Amino acid sequence: MSLRSVSVVVLFTCWVAISSAAEQTPLRLERVERCGNLLVSEIQDWCMTVRGLSEKLPVLKLGAETISSDAVQRDGSTLKVRIARAEFQSGPLWLQDSRRESNAVWLTLRNSHVLAAGPDEVMKNMDGLSTYVDLISILIEENQNGLQEAERLAKKYGAKVVGSIAPLNVYQLRLPAKNLEQRDSLVLRIGSETSVDAVVIEESAAEGTEQNTAHQEKEKKPAPDSDEWAANRFLDAVNYYRKSIPQRQLPFSPQPIRIGLIERDVDFDTSDFADYSGACSMPRICIFARDAVKSDSHGTTVAGILGARWDDGGNTGFLRGLEKTSGGFEIIVDRNSDAGITANIAASVNLVEDGVRVLNWSWGIHRVGAKDVKGDDVDSLLRSGIAMSGYEELLEEFFLWLRKEHPDVVVVNSAGNGASFSGTDEYRLPSSFVTEQLLVVGGHQLREHASLHVDDPAYVEKRSSSNVDMRVDITAAACAHSSTKIVGQAGEVHCGTSYATPLVAGLLAAMLSINPELHPEQLRILLRRSAMTIGENHDFEGMDAEDLTAPILPSERGYQIDDKDVGRSARLDMLKAVDLAVQSRSRVR
CATH class of the missing domain: 3.40.50.200 (Peptidase S8/S53 domain)
Incomplete structure (x- = not known):
């Protein structure tokens, strides 16, 4: 066998091995969240992090419909997809890459979404709890046009409306605050507005688990x-x-x-x-x-x-x-x-x-x-x-x-x-x-x-x-x-x-x-x-x-x-x- 033939066989074997490994790697949707302007309802941007992506762009399915590849942008393991609400309904979103299929994530086209604070946007309060510095939510009185009033208050206090739970007349503001003293001053002033029913300050200690470590250590688990x-x-x-x-x-x-x-x-x-x-x-x-x-x-x-x-x-x-x-x-x-x-x-x-x-x-x-x-x-x-x-x-x-x-x-x-x-x-x-x-x-x-x-x-x-x-x-x-x-x-x-x-x-x-x-x-x-x-x-x-x-x-x-x-x-x-x-x-x- 010639040297060229040997090289071809080796390259083919490597390609088969790589392809086989890609086929065995699970395709997983690890993060799917609204991104861009959360207040826009009719055209929504969704960002997702995917594990196990191959070189080619996977097929995206939402319910029974296929999302056009023209609506998808890729940056490494991150995909960004634009969804026109008139063309789709809320439903399971999953990816298909040849014979591999990802887990399905429910993608809602409803418009209640709020932002989480980043690591540099939280501080410890007097109780020693982590709390958001510049993100708050305001509950607007039900007789008010919630979005219109939230935008008025944002303009008045130099803030910006960044999220909402519109059915509850709740709107999230990003405040021009750099520390808790500035935040609390703004919260006090915004909370005194006659159109505001309540101000919600988020404290980000991990509420995801209902386990109390101290009691878990003292309390005997079953066999x-x-x-x-x-x-x-x-x-x-x-x-x-x-x-x-x-x-x-x-x-x-x-x-x-x-x-x-x-x-x-x-x-x-x-x-x-x-x-x-x-x-x-x-x-x-x-x-x-x-x-x-x-x-x-x-x-x-x-x-x-x-x-x-x-x-x-x-x-x-x-x-x-x-x-x-x-x-x-x-x-x-x-x-x-x-x-x-x-x-x-x-x-x-x-x-x-x-x-x-x-x-x-x-x-x-x-x-x-x-x-x-x-x-x-x-x-x-x-x-x-x-x-x-x-x-x-x-x-x-x-x-x-x-x-x-x-x-x-x-x-x-x-x-x-x-x-x-x-x-x-x-x-x-x-x-x-x-x-x-x-x-x-x-x-x-x-x-x-x-x-x-x-x-x-x-x-x-x-x-x-x-x-x-x-x-x-x-x-x-x-x-x-x-x-x-x-x-x-x-x-x-x-x-x-x-x-x-x-x-x-x-x-x-x-x-x-x-x-x-x-x-x-x-x-x-x-x-x-x-x-x-x-x-x-x-x-x-x-x-x-x-x-x-x-x-x-x-x-x-x-x-x-x-x-x-x-x-x-x-x-x-x-x-x-x-x-x-x-x-x-x-x-x-």
Whole structure:
């Protein structure tokens, strides 16, 4: 063989090896955010960071439509795409490169978006918390034209309108402030304007996890092989949905339901989520999320409780277990940007406008100075008084909007892990809000060496870190496995009310798939009627914080005042709740 022939063979072999390696490298959408002018609605710019790009430009899909390559700009691993709102609808965005398909990310064409501060745009305040220096949000009075008034105020104070949550009349301003003294002076002056209802100051301590490190260290986790969800009849509910619903021959088919998780991302390189790439449409179970680097991330574990593949390691997704019988579930993971609580609300508004029926909020905050059940200071997820005041007004406006425009949407919120009181006004948000559209979930775990029946109140015990009181609607298993990248290997056990919350959110989605006519107050009634019990019976007079949830009432036990459950706290029973949803549909016939 000639030298030239050898060279050709070597080059061909190298090309094949490079091509093969490119084919094996996963294609992942890691960041997808609005960029450019966030106030423009009809023509939107979106910037995305992609891992695994080859030399050629991938095909971009939005829903069933292909985005023209003329609308896409590339700079290394970053893509910028321009979307004309008249030509597309909100939907899953994913990339296709030959045989490779990326994870799909929900791209909303709604127009609630806010900016996050960069590393040089935050400072420590007097409480030692990181706070935004030049970005604030203002809540404009409802009788005002929000954008017009925000622009007037921006011009008056030398600021600029850079973001908005228009349905709530909330607008984000970039102030001409270089330090906290200048910011606070401007906040005081802007807040005194008659057209301004409230000013929201963002404090950027990581609210993404509901775990309290101090309590996690003190509190013993369950054994890696313990079946925490057995306490909520998880598998019984799956079996009932799969087998009993078709056998009843009811005059309906389970309906598709869309769920929103306010989380950052999901690791699609884990065995739990390995088959969620590319196009997905109901009646399948679909998960739309940005890709995470860490397999044990908060969002991955929360999403896994709903949608993880079965028997492959890590989690066992409740809704994934219903896939063959249900009408399908779309699980959308999004938190808009890293702009804290304001971004959480912006993402929630977009998701609701895009048709989400159930919102999972596995997050919450305590005010500086909040006390736990022993009278000690709460040391997790703290915010200053001035920040809490703004957040309270923002959340109130969100729930007022929800009641007026979307009364069929239910929000499920974690009670928190501060061993404190979930419903104490001004000290815990958002769980302290009293509204029919907000359900609050506490956490429990199995007792060691318990040989009791599952419906015995002593079968479980409250997680000592879980927040309590009358505002908690129900408790659920607080511990779950994280996902792993190795098939068949279970991840570490993570505990917190963050992981109890999606159990309830997933159950509500399943109930709504059976009877979409159920409204939030009816869902709460069915949850409480079906609940098992936990804790002691205090006859409605909680002592030493033993009132773990609102006590079960006689009206929730067939008006039998002497029922053994009356006065006790409520524990999730997934099987009976699904059965009551079926019965509610049967009565409509």
